[in-house]
Amino acid sequence: MILFPADTLERSEVERDYRLEFEGARAAGFATALFDFDGLRRGEDLDRVLWRVPESLRGEALIYRGWMLAAPDYARLFHGLEARGWKMVNDTKAYRFGHHAPENYAFWQQWMPQTAWTTREEFEHNGFAPIYEVLKAFGSSPVIVKDWVKSQKHRWDEACFIPDASDEDEVRRVVSRFLELQGEYLTGGLVFRRFETLRGDGAGQVFEWRSFWLDGRLLSLTPNLVREDEPDLETVADKARECPSRFFTLDFSQKDTGEWVIIEMGDGGVSGLPSGVNIDGWYRKLAI
Numbered sequence: 001m002i003l004f005p006a007d008t009l010e011r012s013e014v015e016r017d018y019r020l021e022f023e024g025a026r027a028a029g030f031a032t033a034l035f036d037f038d039g040l041r042r043g044e045d046l047d048r049v050l051w052r053v054p055e056s057l058r059g060e061a062l063i064y065r066g067w068m069l070a071a072p073d074y075a076r077l078f079h080g081l082e083a084r085g086w087k088m089v090n091d092t093k094a095y096r097f098g099h100h101a102p103e104n105y106a107f108w109q110q111w112m113p114q115t116a117w118t119t120r121e122e123f124e125h126n127g128f129a130p131i132y133e134v135l136k137a138f139g140s141s142p143v144i145v146k147d148w149v150k151s152q153k154h155r156w157d158e159a160c161f162i163p164d165a166s167d168e169d170e171v172r173r174v175v176s177r178f179l180e181l182q183g184e185y186l187t188g189g190l191v192f193r194r195f196e197t198l199r200g201d202g203a204g205q206v207f208e209w210r211s212f213w214l215d216g217r218l219l220s221l222t223p224n225l226v227r228e229d230e231p232d233l234e235t236v237a238d239k240a241r242e243c244p245s246r247f248f249t250l251d252f253s254q255k256d257t258g259e260w261v262i263i264e265m266g267d268g269g270v271s272g273l274p275s276g277v278n279i280d281g282w283y284r285k286l287a288i
């Protein structure tokens with residue numbers, strides 16, 4: 001079964017952004033169910049949040065496809081579904097692994113740009129000192145900043161790209177703006193990644209391929225722009241089979257040197273399908 005968020009207004013309908021996925025899932029033979037996403041986030045009673053979810057008598061597998069959830073909310077969803085007999089393919093530990101950059105960096109490190117992080121608590125107690133401290137590892141290289149889950153990539157110069165990791169004024173300017181934009185939605189803390197020069201269309205768009213994996217098997221590999229080349233995934237695929245998440249994404253780009261890098265890992269339930277993907281075909285693959 002695939003679980004989707006219900007629409008906020010039309011509660012018996014799937015959230016509109018997931019309509020095509022909902023239809024694709026049904027066409028591929030999946031059972032589907034809806035739940036009250038906002039209610040879950042507000043901490044409402046699970047019986048209300050999940051009242052449309054039927055019980056599973058045989059402990060069947062369930063895949064969540066929907067918006068990102070904070071880890072504690074995911075944990076409540078997991079337990080609520082478990083009480084109804086469903087087993088989410090990713091338990092909360094696996095969700096955190098895929099969703100939080102600091103948890104998965106060591107696992108994919110050989111393909112990822114150098115990465116360092118701080119926690120929100122460190123910042124709240126000690127201000128910028130712990131940030132300057134972790135940034136020492138990058139010397140005067142450029143880095144990008146994000147939280148443990150998301151960046152402000154659409155505000156690149158203002159809140160994402162730091163031209164020189166050793167320039168404390170620049171660090172403070174970009175990080176302050178990033179924190180201001182994230183506000184209460186800041187997840188975990190800050191992540192810094194060494195900036196790499198990546199291949200793109202020359203007009204400001206970097207080429208990026210999103211891959212989905214289920215139980216170590218590649219489900220899809222889709223570029224953000226029309227491309228004929230694609231990353232060689234042979235060595236990554238070996239590693240993917242050992243991954244502590246059953247359902248996840250990896251985004252790839254190519255350095256100007258030709259080397260492929262993993263830009264980020266994501267949880268398979270809450271990562272968007274790329275616009276170039278054939279949704280019905282994707283759900284048919286998922287169903288195999």
Ligand SMILES: Nc1ncnc2c1ncn2[C@@H]1O[C@H](COP(=O)(O)OP(=O)(O)O)[C@@H](O)[C@H]1O
Nearest residue numbers: 113144149150151153193194195196206263264
């Ligand atoms: N290490 C890096 N070097 C160069 N560009 C990067 C790097 N990491 C991310 N980017 C660029 O920034 C964008 C956003 O980063 P990403 O980690 O994917 O954050 P988000 O979770 O917001 O999508 C990427 O799509 C990529 O183009």
Ligand SMILES: [Mg+2]
Nearest residue numbers: 151251263264
């Ligand atoms: Mg991304």
